[in-house]
Amino acid sequence: MLNFTVGPVMSDEAVLSVGAEQVPYFRTQEFSEIMLENEYLIKKFAGAAEDARAVFITGSGTAAMEAAIVNAFTSRDKLLIINGGSFGQRFVELCQIHKIPFSEIRPAFGKGVTADQLQQFSGRGYTALVVNIHETSTGVCYDLDLLSRFCKEENLFFTVDAISAFLADPIDMQKQQIDMMITGSQKALACPPGISVIVLSKRAVDRVYGNDPHCMYLDLRSALRNGDRGQTPFTPAVGILLQINKRLKMIHDAGGAEAEIRKTASIAEDFRSALKENRLPLEIVSQSLSNAVTPLHPLHASAYDIFLTLKDEYQIWVCPNGGDMKEKVFRVGHIGCLTVEDNKTLIDALIDMKNRNLL
């Protein structure tokens, strides 16, 4: 199967071969060194400062989203949440569950956030801004520099869920004064799912240590303390952490985050121009694209039927949407171990479906 979803994505053969090895015992100096290297490289690729920290949580991206919310914020905060899709909505629900005051900005479908929208919330006592910088469900990538400037002006604690943007779109925690950045193993890190990552600025670390999350598993204080010596409070997904180590070193050797982002951008551009050239009846629904994904609205067919036909008849996975968008939108991912030849295979399949009146 050829995998164009937005996670799990395809891994490099070298990463897969780590998955075939016996998982080592981990309460050792050897494993600690690997974890410290993971922290160092993640911080480097995120543009984090030297006094920043990165913690690795065994769990889905939602575990990291919830950990970020309960460890950094309390009922004394007032959050501004950009809610433009199902992952923005998830932050809203997390604040409801944990009784953290918030307001929402709800951009129109497929659209980003404007300076005017932000200005309405200026000087009104907000303490933090929370955004899924690439709202993976709709394929909208918000303007990170615009949000960053607003956070600097308003002195907001800036939390960026970059789950599918990290290593796909440019992010620099220091330049953009990001306090917390979230990502996961199965997006542009292109490892199996099971690990999520939170990078914390010094200001975020201080917040965490001054707070009580009322949850043992998601307590970042113990994650930070254990992480000091390259360990985790509980048995982690050791195998996936070793795969992440392999992958991070490969990215480093190939030129770092910038080179990786350029590669993803070129795969995305290649697909988008082929789409246009071949006049396929598929409309790009995001007005602010990430390099990670192209969200498509089929003009004449059901999006979910296209997903099923590609899977069952062409051995290709694209990414279906859920809820309201199920019949209207599907997504083509550009992260993971994909090539322009893979793009051609997908475009050829779509052309064939068009000729069969299935598109």
Next chain:
Amino acid sequence: MLNFTVGPVMSDEAVLSVGAEQVPYFRTQEFSEIMLENEYLIKKFAGAAEDARAVFITGSGTAAMEAAIVNAFTSRDKLLIINGGSFGQRFVELCQIHKIPFSEIRPAFGKGVTADQLQQFSGRGYTALVVNIHETSTGVCYDLDLLSRFCKEENLFFTVDAISAFLADPIDMQKQQIDMMITGSQKALACPPGISVIVLSKRAVDRVYGNDPHCMYLDLRSALRNGDRGQTPFTPAVGILLQINKRLKMIHDAGGAEAEIRKTASIAEDFRSALKENRLPLEIVSQSLSNAVTPLHPLHASAYDIFLTLKDEYQIWVCPNGGDMKEKVFRVGHIGCLTVEDNKTLIDALIDMKNRNLL
């Protein structure tokens, strides 16, 4: 490296080869069917009733412990916790964090719980009993039948953390009227760490649906609802779930849980008799052993030094203890893909260390 720890343990080659494959997209009928098969086989091996459920959480065993506590209990409960080591202590701390009333039974080091100890808590308004049936930190396996009888007599909701006991020691949820059973992927399931499992009786499912855990990631209501159709609320560790599927089917084909338990018991017996035969200066510190592990106190040397020497000079991992027990106790596991030949390799190494005056 030869791995005698209690997790991660060694996996079968067939399980490892699944780890080398690309991780598939999972919001599909194909993956749902695998998950429903996982649920069916886990329930079967746990002796669960037809109306019981099993859910798979992407997380460490502690994630499942916390999920069990916050989903099944409230401040209106009164729990009796068997606290004989660091995992019993973890249940105590979870109840403290979540403000669930509890009392503790604290058995002496290396000892089980007696009927007399239990009787002191009879008729005193307890609603549930919580036990790590094999307290992995000390190698003490409590008397499941004794605890089960007490729960039946007192009508207690019976929660059994069987993390290292499931598939190593006999457990039958129906016969022993167990309401919740917890285990993890990296113990006798012998897969990489990253997935924990909770099996729930009908009574437990009803409790969960009547409760609000105030946590999104550990909310078992959404896990149960999604599990109805073989799915999970969030992206799970898909690769590990596929490895679990391979392993469960192998156990099934080789005679089921009973055959697997017999195999582990024979590995444990072989090691323990070799220990005796060779008069090694290692004292078994548990008076109530599980098949999963043998906890050993070295008479003349530091337990942690033995761990380090075996690792660095013999390429063998045994399992060190933490905290107070670090210098006094190490553990030899019998779960995972081990053979009597592997036992001989370890015994030979220990004999050699004795000859070198390192034991």
